[in-house]
Amino acid sequence: MFLVSKVFWLLAQPLSLIFLLLILSLVFGGAGFRRLGRFFSGLAATLLFLTLFTNCGAVMLQALENRIARPASLPADLSCIIILGGAFENEVIAGRGGMEFNQAADRFVEGLELAQTYPAAKILVSGGDGSFSGIYDGDAETSAAFFSTFGIAPERIIRESRSRTTFENADNTRALLEKNGLSDCALITSAFHMPRSMGLFRKLGIAVTPWPVDYRTSGQLSLGPDFSQPSLNAQLTTTAMREWTGLIAYYIGGRTHVLFPQ
Numbered sequence: 001m002f003l004v005s006k007v008f009w010l011l012a013q014p015l016s017l018i019f020l021l022l023i024l025s026l027v028f029g030g031a032g033f034r035r036l037g038r039f040f041s042g043l044a045a046t047l048l049f050l051t052l053f054t055n056c057g058a059v060m061l062q063a064l065e066n067r068i069a070r071p072a073s074l075p076a077d078l079s080c081i082i083i084l085g086g087a088f089e090n091e092v093i094a095g096r097g098g099m100e101f102n103q104a105a106d107r108f109v110e111g112l113e114l115a116q117t118y119p120a121a122k123i124l125v126s127g128g129d130g131s132f133s134g135i136y137d138g139d140a141e142t143s144a145a146f147f148s149t150f151g152i153a154p155e156r157i158i159r160e161s162r163s164r165t166t167f168e169n170a171d172n173t174r175a176l177l178e179k180n181g182l183s184d185c186a187l188i189t190s191a192f193h194m195p196r197s198m199g200l201f202r203k204l205g206i207a208v209t210p211w212p213v214d215y216r217t218s219g220q221l222s223l224g225p226d227f228s229q230p231s232l233n234a235q236l237t238t239t240a241m242r243e244w245t246g247l248i249a250y251y252i253g254g255r256t257h258v259l260f261p262q
Contacts, residue, residue: 057237085127085139199256
């Protein structure tokens with residue numbers, strides 16, 4: 001299932017889809033089906049315009065980020081802080097050493113802050129190597145060095161290093177929580193990823209306090225053209241499309257109770 005989802009998304013992400021539509025337009029046009037060829041080329045041009053020169057991707061991402069808010073105040077107590085991986089550039093780290101983050105670094109920055117606020121809480125980091133090759137350390141392994149740098153005792157860290165998908169994050173985390181007798185947990189992940197994550201955790205009967213981080217939008221966007229940042233628009237559209245696709249797939253597959261958890 002992991003490889004199937006990887007291959008599917010490789011083909012279904014916006015720029016790949018645009019490329020496939022252009023190939024279809026050339027094939028059908030060359031075969032004499034000019035009207036069908038023009039249809040596919042027009043569809044590709046429309047999708048390319050929406051991806052590069054509008055903020056539709058940001059608006060789709062904003063809807064995800066606005067779905068589940070962070071608690072207005074800190075919980076009275078936490079026994080565990082769950083951090084979903086996806087923030088370390090593990091391939092770069094393997095080649096160059098050091099500690100390199102991507103845009104999701106807030107997951108661990110916020111996790112560190114909560115760990116310092118609740119010194120008795122365990123820190124469960126869930127994340128294996130999600131690459132095709134599977135030869136790199138995942139976030140669960142890499143995070144040990146990060147936390148130790150800031151004085152977090154190694155015995156506080158629980159590493160779940162086998163998961164490669166969000167479903168595996170939730171399923172493997174449930175087993176570790178039961179094994180360690182932990183409850184009253186906060187769940188930290190990117191805000192756009194929180195609806196799908198909460199849907200999975202609820203389906204598996206894991207009660208957690210959502211702690212969304214890594215916001216990518218202002219929360220006040222309205223749909224419209226945006227010619228100022230085409231590369232960023234493409235990135236936001238890709239992220240939004242991937243997350244909405246995951247929500248739909250998990251709901252159809254029975255892994256969440258509702259299509260858009262709240």
